[in-house]
Amino acid sequence: xxTPAWPHLDGIAYGGDYNPEQWPREVWDEDVRLMREAGVxxxxxxxxxxxxxxxxxGEFDFAWLDDVIDLLHANGIAVDLGTPTASPPAWFxxxxxxxxxxxxxxxxxxxxxxxxxxxxxxxxxxxxxxxxGALAERYADHPAVVLWHIHNEYGVPVGxxxxxxxxxxxxxxxxxxxxxxxxxxxxxGTAFWGQHYEEWEHVGAPAAAPxxxxxxxxxxxxxxxxxxxRECFFIEKAAIREVATxxxxxxxxxxxxxxxxxxxxxxxxxxxxxxHYLWAADEEGxxxxxxxxxxxxxxxxxxxxxLMEHSTSAVNWQPRNVAKRPxxxxxxSLTHFGRGADGILFFQWRAGRxxxxxxxxxxxPHAGTESRVFxxxxxxxxxxxxxxxxxxxxxxxxxxxxxxxxxxxxxxxEWRPSEDVSHDERIRAxxxxxxxxxITVDFxxxxxxxxxxxxxxxPAQYMLSAADAENxxxxxAQGGTLVVSFFSGVVDENDAVHPGGYGAPLAAALGxxxxxxxxxxxxxxxxxxxxxxxxxADVWQEDLVVGTAEVRATYVDGPAATRAAVTRxxxxxxxxxxxxxxxxAEGLRAIMAEVYADAGVTPPATPAGVETILRRGDTADxxxxxxxxxxxxxxxxxxxxxxxxxxxxxxLVLAGGDVAVVRxxxxxDTERSMADRSSTGDRRTH
Numbered sequence: 001x002x003t004p005a006w007p008h009l010d011g012i013a014y015g016g017d018y019n020p021e022q023w024p025r026e027v028w029d030e031d032v033r034l035m036r037e038a039g040v041x042x043x044x045x046x047x048x049x050x051x052x053x054x055x056x057x058g059e060f061d062f063a064w065l066d067d068v069i070d071l072l073h074a075n076g077i078a079v080d081l082g083t084p085t086a087s088p089p090a091w092f093x094x095x096x097x098x099x100x101x102x103x104x105x106x107x108x109x110x111x112x113x114x115x116x117x118x119x120x121x122x123x124x125x126x127x128x129x130x131x132x133g134a135l136a137e138r139y140a141d142h143p144a145v146v147l148w149h150i151h152n153e154y155g156v157p158v159g160x161x162x163x164x165x166x167x168x169x170x171x172x173x174x175x176x177x178x179x180x181x182x183x184x185x186x187x188x189g190t191a192f193w194g195q196h197y198e199e200w201e202h203v204g205a206p207a208a209a210p211x212x213x214x215x216x217x218x219x220x221x222x223x224x225x226x227x228x229x230r231e232c233f234f235i236e237k238a239a240i241r242e243v244a245t246x247x248x249x250x251x252x253x254x255x256x257x258x259x260x261x262x263x264x265x266x267x268x269x270x271x272x273x274x275x276h277y278l279w280a281a282d283e284e285g286x287x288x289x290x291x292x293x294x295x296x297x298x299x300x301x302x303x304x305x306x307l308m309e310h311s312t313s314a315v316n317w318q319p320r321n322v323a324k325r326p327x328x329x330x331x332x333s334l335t336h337f338g339r340g341a342d343g344i345l346f347f348q349w350r351a352g353r354x355x356x357x358x359x360x361x362x363x364x365p366h367a368g369t370e371s372r373v374f375x376x377x378x379x380x381x382x383x384x385x386x387x388x389x390x391x392x393x394x395x396x397x398x399x400x401x402x403x404x405x406x407x408x409x410x411x412x413x414e415w416r417p418s419e420d421v422s423h424d425e426r427i428r429a430x431x432x433x434x435x436x437x438x439i440t441v442d443f444x445x446x447x448x449x450x451x452x453x454x455x456x457x458x459p460a461q462y463m464l465s466a467a468d469a470e471n472x473x474x475x476x477a478q479g480g481t482l483v484v485s486f487f488s489g490v491v492d493e494n495d496a497v498h499p500g501g502y503g504a505p506l507a508a509a510l511g512x513x514x515x516x517x518x519x520x521x522x523x524x525x526x527x528x529x530x531x532x533x534x535x536x537a538d539v540w541q542e543d544l545v546v547g548t549a550e551v552r553a554t555y556v557d558g559p560a561a562t563r564a565a566v567t568r569x570x571x572x573x574x575x576x577x578x579x580x581x582x583x584x585a586e587g588l589r590a591i592m593a594e595v596y597a598d599a600g601v602t603p604p605a606t607p608a609g610v611e612t613i614l615r616r617g618d619t620a621d622x623x624x625x626x627x628x629x630x631x632x633x634x635x636x637x638x639x640x641x642x643x644x645x646x647x648x649x650x651x652l653v654l655a656g657g658d659v660a661v662v663r664x665x666x667x668x669d670t671e672r673s674m675a676d677r678s679s680t681g682d683r684r685t686h
Contacts, residue, residue, distance in 0.1 A: 005247065005270070005271075005303075006247065006271065006304070006342070006392075007042065007078065007080075007146035007147045007246070007247060007271075008078070008146045009041055009042060009078055009146060010041070010388065011041070011384070011385060011387070011388030011391060012337070012342055012343065012344060012384040012385075012387055012388060012390075012391055013041060013042045013306060013342065013343030013344065013345065014038075014039055014040055014041055014042065014343070014344055014345070014380075014381055014384050014385075015035070015040040015041060015042040015043045015044075015077070015345050015346075015349070016040075016043060016044065016309070016345045016346035016347060016348050016349045016362075016363055017043070017044045017045075017047065017309065017345070017346070017347045017348040017349065018031070018043035018044065018045050018068075018348065018349045018350075019045070019048070019348060019349075019350070019352065020045070020064075020068050021049055021052055021064065022352055022353075022354070022355075023350065025067075027350075028067075028068065028071055029071070031349065031350060031364075032071055032072060032075040032077060033075075034364060034369065035075070035077055035349070036075055036076070036077075037378060038363065038374075038377050038378045038381045039378070039380075039381025039382060039384065039385055040077060040349075040363075040381065041076070041077060041078060042077070042078045042079075042080055042146070042147075042343065042345065043072065043077060043078075043079060043080065043349060044079075044080040044081075044082055044149055044308070044345065045065075045068060045069070045072075045079060045080070045081060045082060046065060046081055046082040046083070046084055046135070047082035047083075047084060047086070047149065047152050048084055048086070048087050048114065048152070049065070049082075049084045050084035050085065050087060050088060050089045050092075050131060051089030051090060051091070052064070053065065053084065053131065053134075053135075054089065054130075054131055054134075055091075056091055057091060057092075057095065057127075058130070060134055062138055069081075069139065069142055069144050069145070070144075072144055073142070073143060073144035077144070078144055078145075078146045078147075079142075079144045079145045079146065079147075080146070080147040080148075080149045080249075081135065081139055081145050081147070081148055081149060082148075082149040082150075082152070083128070083131060083132045083135060083148070083149070083150050083151060083236050083240075084131065085116065085127075085128040085131065085132070085150070085151050085232075085236060086114060086115070086116055086151045086152035086153070087114045087115065087116070087152075088111075088116065088117055088124070088127065090111050092117070092123075092124075092127060093110055093111040093117070094111075096117075096121070096123040096124075098121070098163070098164070098165070099117045099118050099121035099123045099124050099163075099165070100117050100118065100163065101115070101116070101117050101118050101119075101158050101161040101163060102118070102161060102162045102163040102166075103160075103162060104160065104162050104205075104206075104207040104208055105207070105208050106162070106207070106208070108163070109158065113157075113356075114157065115156075115157045115158040116151075116158050116232075117158075118161045118163045118165045118166055119161055119166070119225075119228040119229050119231070119232050120161065120163070120165040120166045120168070120169035120228055121163070121165045122165070124232075125231075125232065125235055128232060128235055128236050128239075129235050129236065129238075129239045130239075132150070132235075132236040132239040132240055133239035133240070133242065133243075135240075136148075136239060136240040136242065136243045136244045137243055139244075140240075140243045140244035140245075140246075145244075145246060146246055147246055147247055147248075147249060147271070148240050148244065148246055148247070148248040148249070149249060149250065149251070149273075149308075150233055150236045150237060150240075150248060150249070150250045151232070151233065151236065151250050152250075152251060153251055153252075153253055153257070153275060154229045154230075154232075154233065154250060154260055154265075155225075155226075155229055155257060155259035155260045156253060156257055156259070159225055159229065159259045159260070160221075160225050161225070161228075162205050162207045166205065166228070167204065167205050169224075169228060170203075170205055170221070170224055171200050171201070171203055173224045173227065173228075174200070174203060174220070174224075175200060177220075181197055181198065181199070181200060184197065184203070185197060187216060187220075187494045188214055188216040188217055188220075188494070189214070189216060189494070189496060190214070192214075193214075195214055205221065206218045206221050212414045212415050213414075215410070215413045215414070215415075215495045216494045216495045216496070218413055219406075219409055219410050219413065219494070219495050222259075222406075222409040223261075223406065223409075225259070226259070226260050226261050226264070229260060230260075230264065230265060230268065233250060233265075233268065234268070237268070247270035247271050248269060248270050248271075249269045249270060249271045249272070249273045249306065249308075250265070250269060250273070251273045251274065251275050251308040251309060252265065252266075252272065252273065252274045252275070252296065252299075253274070253275050253276075254274045254275075254276060254291075254292040254293075254295045254296050255288070255291050255292045255295055255424075256275075256276065256277065256292065258405055258408050258409070258412075260405070261405040261406060262295070262299045262405065263299055263405065263445055265299075266299035266300050266301070271300075271303075271304075271305065271306060272296055272297075272299060272300035272303070272305040272306070273296075273305060273306040273307070273308035273343070274292065274293075274296040274305065274306070274307060274308060275308055275309035275310070275347070276289060276292045276293070276296075276307065276309070276310050276336070277309075277310060277311055277315050278311070278315075278324075278332070279318070280314075280315075280318050280319075280320050280321060280322035281318075281319075281320070284432075284628075286331070286332075286335065286611070286626075286628050287428070287431070287432050287435050288428070289332060289335055289336070290335065290339060290431075290435055290611065291427070291428070291431055293307075293335065293336045293339035293340065293341065294339055294397075294440075294441050294442065294443060295403060295443050296340070296341070297339060297340035297341075297395060297442075298403075298442050298443035298444065299443070302340070302394050302395065302442070303340075303394070304340055304341070304342035304391065304392060304393075304394070305340055305341055305342070305343070306341060306342065306343030306345065307333070307336045307341045307343060307344050307345060308343070308345050309345060309346065309347040310332060310333070310336070310344075310345075310346055310347070311324070311329075311346065311347065311360065311361050312324070312329050312346055312361045312362060312363055312365070312373050312376070312377060313329065313361035313365070313373055314359070314360070314361050315360055315361070316356070316357050316358070316359040316360040317357075317360075321359065323361070324361075326372060326376070326657075327376075327657045327658075328657075329373070329376050329377075329380065330376060330379070330380050330383065330659065331626055331628065331657065331659055333380055333384075334383070334624065334626060334659045334661070335611070335624075335626050335659075337384075337387065337390075337624065337661075338395075338611075338613040338615065338624030338626065338661075339395060339613055340394065340395045340615070342390075342391045342392070344380070344384060346362070346363050347360065347362075348360070348362050348363070349362060349363050349364060350362055350363070350364045351364065351365050351366045353366075361373065363377045364377075383643055386642050386643055386645075387642055387643075387661055389617075389620070389642070389663075390615060390617070390622050390642070390661065392617065392618075393615040393616055393617035393618075393620075393621075393622060394615060394616055394617075395440060395613060395614065395615055395616075396440070396614055396615075396616050397440040397441055397442040397453075398439075398440075398453060398454045398455065398601060399434060399439055399440070399441050399442070399453060399454065399455045399456075399457065399599075399601065400441070400442045400443070400444040400448075400450055400453040400455070400456045400457070401427070401430065401431060401434075401441050401442075401443055401444070401456070401457040401458075401459065402443070402444060402445065402446055402456070402457070402458045402459070402460075402461050403427065403443040403444070403445075404445055404446065404461060404463070406463065406493075407423070407460070407461055407462050407463040407464070408423050408460075410462055410463040410491065410495050411423050411460070411462040411463070411487075413495070417487075417517045417519045418519035418520075418539065418540065420519070420520075420522070420539045420540075421486075421487055421519070421539060421540060422460075423459070423460035423462070426459040426460040426485050426582075427459045427460055429459070429582075429585075429588060430457050430459040430485065430588070430592075431459075432585075433585075433588050433589060433592050434457070434592075435611065436589075436608075437592070437596075437603035438603060438604050438606040438610070438611060438612055439601065439603055440613055440614070441457075444456070445468075446458075446461060446464060446465075446468035446469075446471060446472055447465075447467065447468045447471050448471075450471070450472075450475045450480065451475065451478065451480070453480065454480070454481060454599040454600055454601050455480070455481045455482075455483070455595065455596070455599035455601055456472070456475060456480060456481070456482050456483075457483050458472070458482065458483065458484040458485060458488055459485045460485065460487070460488065461484070461488040461489060462487055462488060462490050462491065463490070463491050463492070463493065463495065464488065464489040464490075464491075464492070464505055464506070465492055465493045465505075466492065466498075466505050469489060469505030469506055470505075472506065472509060473505075473506065473508055473509040473571070475574070476509045476571045476572060476574040476575065476576045477509075477571055477572030477573065477574060478572065478573060478574065479572070479573035479574045480574045480599075481574055481575050481576075481577075481595060481598045481599035482509060482574070482575070482576040482577065483576075483577040483578075483579065483591075483592075483595050484506065484510060484576065484577065484578050484579070485579050486540050486542060486579065486580045486581060486582070487517070487540070488503065488506070489502070489503040489504070489505050489506045490502050490503065500513070501513060501514065501515070502514035502517065506576075507547070508571065509569065509571050509576040510549060510567065510569055510576050510578045511546070511547045511548035511549030511550075511567065511569030511571065511576070512544045512545065512546050512547060512549045512564070512567050512569070512578055513544070513545050513547070514542050514543070514544060514545075514580070515542075515543040515544070515545050516542070516543040517540070517542055518540070518541040518542055518543060518558070518559040518560050519539065519540050519541075520538060520539055520540065520541065520558065520559075524538065524558075525537065525538040526538070526541065526555060526556065526557045526558030526561075526581075527555075527556035527557060528553045528554065528555055528556060528565040528566065528581060528583060528587065529553060529554050529556055530552060530553035530565075530566060530583075530587065530590055530591060531552075531553075531590055531594075533590065534556060535583050535584055535586055535587030535590065536583070536584045536587065537555075537565070537581040537582055537583045537584065537587060538581075538582055538584075539581075539582040540580075540581055540582055541555060541558050541559055541560040541565070541580065541581050542560065542580040542581070543559075543560055543563060544560075544563060544564045544565075544567065544578075544580055546564050546567060548569055548570075548571075549564075549567035549568060549569035549578070550567060550568045550569065550570075551564040551566075551567055552566045552567060552568050552577075552591075552594070553565040553566035553591070555581070560580075564580070565579075565580055565581050566578065566579050566580065566581075566591060567580075568594075568598075575598045577591070577595055577598075579591060606635065607627075607629070607631075607633040607634070607635075608629065609627065609628045609629030609631075609633075610625060610626065610627050610628070610629065610633045610635070610654065611625075611626050611628070612624065612625045612626075612635070617666070618666075619666055620663050620664065620665075620666045621663075621664040621665075621666055622642075622661055622662065622663055622664065623637055623639070623660075623661070623662040623664055624659070624660075624661050624662075625652065625654055625659065625660045625661075625662065626659050627654045627655065627656055627657060627658050627659070628657075629656055629657075630656040630657065631656050632653060632654065632655055632656060633653075633654045633656075634651055634652070634653055634654070635651070635652045635654065636650060636651055636652075637650075637651075637652050637662055637664070638650055638664075638665075639662040639663045639664045639665070640662065640663045641660045641661065641662050642661045642662070642663055643659065643660060643661055644660075648660075648662055
């Protein structure tokens with residue numbers, strides 16, 4: 001049974017979640033008329049409709065869904081058909097109370113919100129196979145259905161489950177992983193605190209306990225939870241594949257939810273799709289958006305992906321739900337597009353009058369068609385229609401940044417040296433530096449083939465296996481440039497400190513070893529001296545023993561005063577930098593400027609607040625330029641702006657808040673010519 005690589009759609013996918021079951025039948029005709037006006041060509045339906053589809057166990061009512069799908073098809077709108085298994089119906093909770101998920105404090109969670117039941121309960125697994133199979137049998141051959149959408153945001157809001165079903169599955173999972181109880185004892189280091197086991201039945205889940213629970217046990221529990229959630233996905237996927245050939249996806253949450261390992265999940269979907277929402281408290285949300293888009297593209301191996309959900313304006317679930325300003329929705333959407341998304345969808349089509357998300361924005365807001373938001377939705381649909389030729393092109397990056405969910409799980413466990421050390425913060429700091437320098441980034445795992453990248457950035461790799469460390473060391477030896485931030489390479493895959501001490505697996509590449517961590521007290525800061533200038537650095541210092549490395553910065557004060565702070569080591573044909581503290585933005589800018597020089601990476605002189613991304617196609621290349629600032633910007637380029645059809649000769653004039661998608665001549669030298677473009681200001685001073 002062959003599976004298409006992409007839904008059968010013309011051009012860029014555009015639309016959103018559609019919940020017609022929340023509205024009277026007469027509203028549906030208005031919906032599809034307005035969808036056509038807006039240029040919608042794909043909607044997701046059925047995602048939270050289990051109770052209306054299987055009204056009692058084994059008793060189905062598809063009549064209303066038949067009508068909806070037929071109506072959409074008659075109006076030229078394709079369907080991303082969801083399986084509603086993220087929210088089991090009331091009858092399921094009543095009939096199978098022991099299938100409810102249980103918190104670590106022993107509280108069984110019931111009906112009335114959203115969220116799945118126990119991922120290990122046989123009754124749940126049987127039920128999801130039944131509903132997914134019934135939907136597939138009925139709609140596999142319907143011409144409107146071009147994509148299957150399994151579940152919704154796995155792990156949100158229910159990931160961990162401490163029910164008896166889960167504990168039994170946990171013990172079996174451990175048996176399969178370790179083979180013997182002795183293997184488990186060794187991996188977990190159970191000699192500490194007298195935690196030794198002789199019987200599998202004595203191994204419990206890491207639920208509530210008097211003190212900090214064995215970190216290796218909790219790390220394995222996170223892996224177990226991820227595996228069990230993915231098994232549920234496999235069950236539904238298999239049921240659909242019995243009769244259907246359309247591609248299958250499930251919507252990720254990229255950098256907004258770390259509870260599932262998206263590298264593993266992306267291998268199992270036909271198309272990566274992601275939900276992304278701006279954090280209102282982030283005054284530069286466009287940077288977090290770029291991280292999410294790059295991560296979505298990267299876990300999918302660089303293939304085009306679908307932005308399955310984002311918002312037209314405010315969301316409803318943050319402490320302060322800030323509305324998007326005029327033009328912001330289009331900038332958000334086209335930035336995702338520039339970073340590889342060939343589908344732009346929203347939650348949701350029509351704003352709901354009832355329920356927990358009635359204050360969430362929508363393509364058709366409560367204010368109706370005479371609203372600014374709806375006018376912008378129609379305008380965005382027209383813009384995306386002009387970009388059809390870009391579909392299938394791919395983003396190119398010369399720089400990779402490591403992103404390892406399992407390392408995050410380990411670092412987030414209790415009793416670390418400083419609560420001020422955050423992997424999210426370090427990734428954001430290094431990524432932000434690259435973003436401000438207009439350098440496109442791929443994300444990667446430490447074990448990936450990194451040979452095609454000029455520079456690999458390691459902001460937060462607390463957990464690093466010996467094999468992965470060898471891969472990074474070989475990358476440097478073969479001519480790559482590596483920059484590693486502090487608190488990296490500390491433990492192995494079982495959260496045990498490496499033999500030889502902190503950072504030992506990278507000692508050959510870095511030319512240093514870490515004798516002691518020296519975290520600072522809350523609010524304290526110190527200075528480092530780098531390149532003849534002094535920069536503030538807070539949170540962390542280290543006592544480094546320098547071997548073959550060259551000292552490039554020293555601590556001026558603090559517990560490591562006069563000692564090495566930043567080092568550079570030549571290893572084989574490449575270089576490796578180590579930054580043992582948290583420098584301020586200007587300090588990091590100065591350090592990265594020298595790292596770029598080693599890597600042969602030249603930041604383009606793009607104006608501050610403007611980001612550019614190159615998508616490469618078979619017959620043309622496309623420069624996507626997004627101006628997040630208020631001032632007009634100038635970029636040297638030549639081509640055709642697909643959004644305006646204007647011919648650009650030598651200079652693109654980009655108004656404040658505007659976006660351009662410029663078709664460039666297809667040439668192997670496109671990237672080199674981009675690096676030479678001039679502008680009205682150098683973003684590196686930003």
